[in-house]
Amino acid sequence: MPAKAKSQIDEEVQPHEALALYRLMVTIRRFEEAAQELYRTGSLPGFIHLYIGEEAVAAGVCSNLRQEDYVVSTHRGHGHAIAKGLPPREVMAELWGKATGSAGGRGGSMHIFDPRHGFLGTTGLVGGGIPIGVGAGFRAKLKRRNQVSVVFFGDGAMNHSAFHEAANLAAVWELPVVFVCEDNQYATETPVRVATKNPDFASRGAIYRMEAFTVDGNDALAVYGLAKKVIANLREGNGPVFMHCKTYRTVGHHEGDPGTDYRTKEEVAEWKKRCPIKQLEAKILSRSWSSKNELKLIHEEAEAIVAEAVQFARSSPFPDPSGVGQHLFKDNVEAARETI
């Protein structure tokens, strides 16, 4: 399926929606920058994989979701988590390994869970979440409450068997699943052109007989408008659908990776110019949907939220080691879940 013309999609987005997107993206950006700083100063244990530069995808897709819709994420999932409504303070505390984190410090960055928001996890294994997201879509279909399941994954996962099995399964069973490929063009250090002869990932979704779209992943309004359409379609009982979002992370694969051993500084600089937040800001101002002062206020509010999250995480306790053996198994069905 060809990508829709950009202008067509833009016109369908309302000013208040654009501002909400902007706020969300700025919050994600500030969160990631704060996490980056904390990591560099030695506060955060473990690896973090930052979402800087890709904010439009999480914001554009998840802004169309309800609290009870399911999202399965990747190792680069802070943006998805915040966009899905997880409180930033709980995510930050989780990154810090504190008892007040989304997973009580058990999971860290790559294993964030929040059943209240249908967030079925970031995951440390590429492709690990894709069949899980399809399973949530299976359950959603049986529940008949018009829920959808969104599965995020990257260009690397496009060559993983899990994607292919899960996509085929979702298509043959007509499940309400959105497959969102966040193609930032590098699987760690391996560029797409080295990994496959077919970088047209939408065609790889379409091959399983699902609707497939390609979209500029740095154009928040385009992502949002497309996601709005496909998700509405899914809620009517159609499905699944594939969105190939072309984007770029302007940071390394993980904190500690400069990201320029396998990419040129020029390429990174070029993509920084295409920053999704800057792009949306330019659109908002050029259409007089807001003022520079109002946008500045949004930045300050986002900064305050993130600062509170950091403070909350910093002052929270670590989990008590005497409890390390808890929760391997659930004791009984009644205590089992807070899932929607």
Add this chain to the structure above:
Amino acid sequence: MKQSSPQGLTDEARELTFLEGGIEALAEEMRRNETIFVVGEGIGKRGGSLGQTKGLYQEFGPERVRDTPLSELGFTGLGVGAAMAGAHPVVDLMFVDFITDAMTQVVNQAAKICYISNGRISVPLLIRVAMGVIRSAGAHHSQCFYPWFMHAPGLKVVAASNPYDLKGLLKTALRDPNPVISFEHKGLSRSRCPVPRDEYTIPFGKAVIRREGDDVTMVGVANMALLAEKAAETVSGEGISVEVIDPRTLVPLDKATVLTSVAKTGRLIIVEEAHRTCGAGAEIAALVAEEGFDCLDSPVLRVAGAQLPHPFSPPLEKACIPSLDDVVRAIKHVMNR
């Protein structure tokens, strides 16, 4: 092969085969809990390649009993996701040998999610697999693998030896909010025993003493519990009294029953069909060495599957799994006879 159920039930209970016991468990639980569904290859109208789901499609329909494409990784992960979203899936992987294609979803996802989510999300998932040697099925259709799943934290492991136990254990599995794998030996499919019509479940972590004895404790895993009983019967003629324990579940393992028995007999043999190295026997032997050392009068022996791939030709295949002779010899060895 007819055998009496461990509970020595009367004729008022009708007899079911091992396969029928499994089907009845699923059917009863599916009537009780509408979130239970079954996925697997050929488990729909066909009733499963091994007959293990016969009749379920006819009663519960295509939405709840679904044939999958050949995508073990995909549909096992689907089971994990559906479980996380509130269903209780049954993932039927047919031959346990195929579970290797789905390992990451079992061991890295299903097993870990409850723990690493700090108990916020559980994975109530039942995986059923057919294991073991049968009629030259060959290297890719004869394995057991249950030791791997004892090793991975977060999974419960069921290994029934008879229809009564299988039914009760599967019913418990379908009321357990945790991932459970049921290893069902192919050679037991047509074995029969009395199974009550009335509602019953069997708790995990409770072994059964299939035969009482004073001289040797023998733990028999799954089908090998029956071979252990045969061996016990054989040596009883020579005045050796063997106590046969059927653990029924390997995780959780009823350690207490084994230790109490070894305290009485002083001798322990573990009989299983899985490969010898790092089998259930290795774990049980280590446990008893740690916690029952003072009770032991002889080394702990393991009679297990050969540490070899399963060859095809019948005499070769036979040489790779425990025989009655192997078990009798082990008993006599620990008795210094």
